[in-house]
Amino acid sequence: MNKRILYLILIFGFHLCESQSIAVLKYDGGGDWYSNPTALKNLIQFCNTNILTVINKKPQSVEAGSAAIFEYPFIHMTGHGNVVFSESDSKNLRTYLLSGGFLHIDDNYGMKPYVIEALKNVFPSKKMTEIPLSHPIYNNVYPFPKGLPKIHEHDGLAPKALGYFHKSKLVLLFTYESDLGDGWEDSNVHNDPEDVRLKALKMGANIIKYAFEN
Numbered sequence: 001m002n003k004r005i006l007y008l009i010l011i012f013g014f015h016l017c018e019s020q021s022i023a024v025l026k027y028d029g030g031g032d033w034y035s036n037p038t039a040l041k042n043l044i045q046f047c048n049t050n051i052l053t054v055i056n057k058k059p060q061s062v063e064a065g066s067a068a069i070f071e072y073p074f075i076h077m078t079g080h081g082n083v084v085f086s087e088s089d090s091k092n093l094r095t096y097l098l099s100g101g102f103l104h105i106d107d108n109y110g111m112k113p114y115v116i117e118a119l120k121n122v123f124p125s126k127k128m129t130e131i132p133l134s135h136p137i138y139n140n141v142y143p144f145p146k147g148l149p150k151i152h153e154h155d156g157l158a159p160k161a162l163g164y165f166h167k168s169k170l171v172l173l174f175t176y177e178s179d180l181g182d183g184w185e186d187s188n189v190h191n192d193p194e195d196v197r198l199k200a201l202k203m204g205a206n207i208i209k210y211a212f213e214n
Contacts, residue, residue, distance in 0.1 A: 022208075023060040023069075025077040025103065029084030029118075034061075035108050036078055039184035046184075046201040047208050051141055055208075064089040069096050074211040077105045078181045083114040090121040097122075097164070097171040102211035107176035109154050115174060123164050123172075131161040131170065137210050142202035149199035151192065152179040169214050173207060180204055 024040060026033050040059035047053040062068050062075065065088050069075065075096075085093065097103060105115055119128065131137065131147075138144040148159035159178035163170050182190050183200020192200075 020054070021056040021058075021060050021072060022074040022076065023062040023072045025069075025075050026061055026063045027077065027079075027083055027085065027089070027118075028064075029082035029114065031079035031081035031083050031111065031114065032108075033077065033079050035080065036181040036185050038186040038189065039078075039181040040076055042186065043184045043201060043204045043208070047205050051205050051209055053208065053212065065092045067092075069093070069101070070099070073100070073102060074208060075101065075103050076181075077103060078108045078111075080108050080110045081114070083111060083118045085118045085121050087121070090118075093122050098166055101171070103172045104207055104211070105172070105174045106179065106181045107174070108179060108181060109152070112176050119164075119172070119174075126164050128162045128164055128174070131163050131173070135170065136214075137161070137170070137173070137203075137206050139206075140209050140213075141206050144203060144206070148175055148178040148180075149183075149196075149203055150178060151183040151196055151200050152190070154179065170210065 022040065022044065024033065041057070044055045044057055044059065048055055062072060064085055069092060093103070107115065133145065133147055138147060148161050150159050154177050157177045160176055162174045164172040180200045180203055183192055183197050184204055187197060
């Protein structure tokens with residue numbers, strides 16, 4: 001068996017009962033990839049407590065073009081501004097996603113046009129589609145029959161979830177007009193009501209569960 005394929009099997013063959021790490025994606029273009037510094041920490045704590053994951057408490061950071069990306073079954077990306085994936089970044093991300101990885105991009109406000117353009121280099125022959133309400137990310141643990149919760153106002157539009165599928169599996173999820181990451185942050189950062197933060201954390205737990213089990 002090819003050594004790279006074996007490596008990927010070892011990396012992505014985990015189950016929920018085994019300890020693993022998740023990471024924030026670093027990218028070029030000048031966008032603030034480091035936004036929401038407390039978000040993943042709180043999501044990890046919520047998931048470990050409520051859906052019995054065993055995720056390392058300290059999230060890591062990883063560059064889009066790094067081989068280290070294959071160490072993480074779930075990668076989160078956020079920010080407000082420009083996003084650029086080089087040719088090598090795009091190839092690396094594509095290989096990661098088609099090999100079993102999962103990328104969640106959460107628009108912290110203002111990312112959408114840059115993300116859409118950058119992803120054309122990652123999946124030039126695939127089309128991004130809206131995630132149907134019947135998809136497991138909306139109901140595998142916590143029910144969200146109407147789709148993504150609205151966490152922050154942004155442009156006042158309904159929240160949307162788009163994604164890329166590979167062999168019927170969702171491998172990349174792009175959420176915008178919701179701002180889940182802001183809802184995951186420490187309560188004193190945005191002063192969101194507790195029920196709003198809880199909705200964001202529950203939606204995040206659904207995404208984590210799907211990424212780890214599919």
